[in-house]
Amino acid sequence: MNKTSKYPLFFVLFIFTFKLVLAQNSRMIIPSEISMNLEKEMQEMGSELSADDIYNPNMLSINDAVIQFNGGCTGEIVSPKGLIFTNHHCGYGAIQSHSTFENNYVKNGFWANSFEEELPNPGMYVTFVRKIQEVTNEVLNGVKDNMDENIRKSLIQKNINKLLQTIPKEEWQDIEIKAFYDGNKYYAFTVENYKDIRLVGAPPASIGKFGADTDNWMWPRHTGDFSIFRIYADKNNHPAEYSPENVPYQADKYFKISIKGIKAGDFFLIYGFPGRTQEYLPALAVQQKVEVINPARIEIRERVLNVMDKWMKNNDTIKLQYTAKYARIANYWKKWIGETQGIKKTGAVEKKKAFEKEFIQQIKTQNLDKSYLLIFDQFRNLYDQIKDPELARNYFIETFYLNNDFLKRALYVYQLEKLYEVEGKNAYKKNKEKFKSYITPTFSNYNSALDKKTFITLLELYQNKMPVKYMEGISKDINIKKLANDFYSNSILNNKTQLIKLLEKNPKKFIKTIENDNAYVFLKKFIDNYYNKISPDYYSLRDKINRLQKKYMEAIIKISPTLPYPDANGTLRFSYGVVKGYEPRDAVYYYPISHLKGVMEKYVPGDYEFDVPKKLIDLFKKKDFAPYSKTGQMPVNFLGSAHTTGGNSGSPAINKEGELIGINFDRVWEGTMSDLYYDQKISRNIMVDIRYVLFIIDKFANNKRLIKELNIIK
Numbered sequence: 001m002n003k004t005s006k007y008p009l010f011f012v013l014f015i016f017t018f019k020l021v022l023a024q025n026s027r028m029i030i031p032s033e034i035s036m037n038l039e040k041e042m043q044e045m046g047s048e049l050s051a052d053d054i055y056n057p058n059m060l061s062i063n064d065a066v067i068q069f070n071g072g073c074t075g076e077i078v079s080p081k082g083l084i085f086t087n088h089h090c091g092y093g094a095i096q097s098h099s100t101f102e103n104n105y106v107k108n109g110f111w112a113n114s115f116e117e118e119l120p121n122p123g124m125y126v127t128f129v130r131k132i133q134e135v136t137n138e139v140l141n142g143v144k145d146n147m148d149e150n151i152r153k154s155l156i157q158k159n160i161n162k163l164l165q166t167i168p169k170e171e172w173q174d175i176e177i178k179a180f181y182d183g184n185k186y187y188a189f190t191v192e193n194y195k196d197i198r199l200v201g202a203p204p205a206s207i208g209k210f211g212a213d214t215d216n217w218m219w220p221r222h223t224g225d226f227s228i229f230r231i232y233a234d235k236n237n238h239p240a241e242y243s244p245e246n247v248p249y250q251a252d253k254y255f256k257i258s259i260k261g262i263k264a265g266d267f268f269l270i271y272g273f274p275g276r277t278q279e280y281l282p283a284l285a286v287q288q289k290v291e292v293i294n295p296a297r298i299e300i301r302e303r304v305l306n307v308m309d310k311w312m313k314n315n316d317t318i319k320l321q322y323t324a325k326y327a328r329i330a331n332y333w334k335k336w337i338g339e340t341q342g343i344k345k346t347g348a349v350e351k352k353k354a355f356e357k358e359f360i361q362q363i364k365t366q367n368l369d370k371s372y373l374l375i376f377d378q379f380r381n382l383y384d385q386i387k388d389p390e391l392a393r394n395y396f397i398e399t400f401y402l403n404n405d406f407l408k409r410a411l412y413v414y415q416l417e418k419l420y421e422v423e424g425k426n427a428y429k430k431n432k433e434k435f436k437s438y439i440t441p442t443f444s445n446y447n448s449a450l451d452k453k454t455f456i457t458l459l460e461l462y463q464n465k466m467p468v469k470y471m472e473g474i475s476k477d478i479n480i481k482k483l484a485n486d487f488y489s490n491s492i493l494n495n496k497t498q499l500i501k502l503l504e505k506n507p508k509k510f511i512k513t514i515e516n517d518n519a520y521v522f523l524k525k526f527i528d529n530y531y532n533k534i535s536p537d538y539y540s541l542r543d544k545i546n547r548l549q550k551k552y553m554e555a556i557i558k559i560s561p562t563l564p565y566p567d568a569n570g571t572l573r574f575s576y577g578v579v580k581g582y583e584p585r586d587a588v589y590y591y592p593i594s595h596l597k598g599v600m601e602k603y604v605p606g607d608y609e610f611d612v613p614k615k616l617i618d619l620f621k622k623k624d625f626a627p628y629s630k631t632g633q634m635p636v637n638f639l640g641s642a643h644t645t646g647g648n649s650g651s652p653a654i655n656k657e658g659e660l661i662g663i664n665f666d667r668v669w670e671g672t673m674s675d676l677y678y679d680q681k682i683s684r685n686i687m688v689d690i691r692y693v694l695f696i697i698d699k700f701a702n703n704k705r706l707i708k709e710l711n712i713i714k
């Protein structure tokens, strides 16, 4: 292309947009909305891909080789027989579920040597998005800004329901409709959900989880965070429930895998399903999050983790039981700490305030609706009000739902009791199996004495920190320890056989028994307070804030020279960047590529986070890396400047030619505030180098069957 022509254009754009640059903070693009400018911008960064190469519902494109993995992660198709790469931490539940003491696939890894050896995973599914279309006019048909909130919501729902009936689709497809830009736009997705997904391969945790919680959210990183699955389909290649008759899915589009190698500055694309970002919050909301909400959540989890850690250190059985729970709780605990620090360090709140000043100015100059000028005062008023209910809601959810099994059971029992009271016997009967499937897992990998300790820790904190208004009927000076001793020995909530048996009985018997259970009667007051006070207070304000946020977003769109990219909402997006290091602090520079050498530097024999399999050490010593690396160094992970978030795990990292070069799995510590404020200077995504993945499959696991199945470009 003609290089000189870009400068004048760039210059004009620059002058026009420099003050509004913050509005362009999200870098997550809807694949059906690639503009010519964007295509060009990517090409200037080195891409050779056209918009049609990335997404085109009428022909094969990258889009056809990417799936949402089991609702929460991303994965990519890497062979004509439906083979999937995703992260180890995304496949972990499945790997664990097939593991026994004798065949511990978490510890030793798992490699299927034939289709017959591939292991089915009931309940697991993957989703292809076949088509994306904007349906804003249809969804907002008849909807007025000044409508009562409930009327507005139900009209929108009615319009959506109608669309779900009328958008054409094949029999094996589904339609999903999602709000974008805080409800200013809507898109419909034609999807296919495949439900027979089998485990094909996984490295041992000492590779797939190397560095575990200590290295989580950190660079330099050395984790082989990948696992391998396969889609099975019916004989027409359509989705089907598991059946031994099913056959490997025939993929018309799959990724070729490049082992040509990467270097700093190389263009790449991340294509996947980012869960949630909030780039367009007002400054004061971000401030509230990092000054009030995050510290509370961090404190709760920190206390729970301290208890777990102490018990896990002294007891190997407990360590085994609680490793996964610990990792889950620690993951966001650590993220919130990084996020809070990152917001402060980047001055995100001040930058947002500066943007808001400019926003007001633009509304005036462009002579837009005067009511936009009131937005920040209205935000202030609402965020002041929601502070307590929001805190209370967090205390409740962290305590009763996320960090303790006994309390979680009380919550489920409460929900079932209410269901019976409100909807009657049939609803109870219809749902009791579902509740059984919620309650049963709270008894697996469970240590009652440890759970009792976290119960005491959590409820004591609750007593001290919960806004008084939301503690109605509960005395502040109850001795939680004494109660806990009684509850954990005598309550039916701590007796699996009895509790499950009780669910089978008729609902009257169920109610009678639990209403006579001391623990349940005590905890019910807390749960009542949540459903009767905290939740209604919270949601009535949340609705108002959402309405105002929609208006704010609408105004941002109006004053922005080009349409900003929408926040992540669990739908298909791509983002792009270059392989790039960063400066975490003054005088320190982090290089963007890590190597097997670094695994050996971190190696601590026998350690649960930093042990290394002997075979890997041997391969390292022999430098047996060919053909995946010829430099004598085996690359492991690399950094890039693409905007990603939770849900992007497992996303393909794609080079300028559309080939797979890595699998996304994390972000760096200094940039974890990117969900609220993405900063190109220090926000980086972390990927496993695909050459490391192939090296592990080939040299470490010696699985030639899989290597032959892949299309490797040298």
Ligand code: ARG
Pocket: 089, 212, 213, 216, 217, 327, 328, 330, 331, 646, 649, 665, 666, 667
């Ligand atoms: N931080 C990454 C993500 O948010 C990886 C999480 C898995 N690892 C862990 N130690 N919990 O999901």
Ligand code: ASP
Pocket: 073, 644, 645, 646, 647, 648, 649, 650, 665, 666, 667
């Ligand atoms: N580790 C995250 C995930 O599981 C990715 C991220 O938050 O960057 O999706």
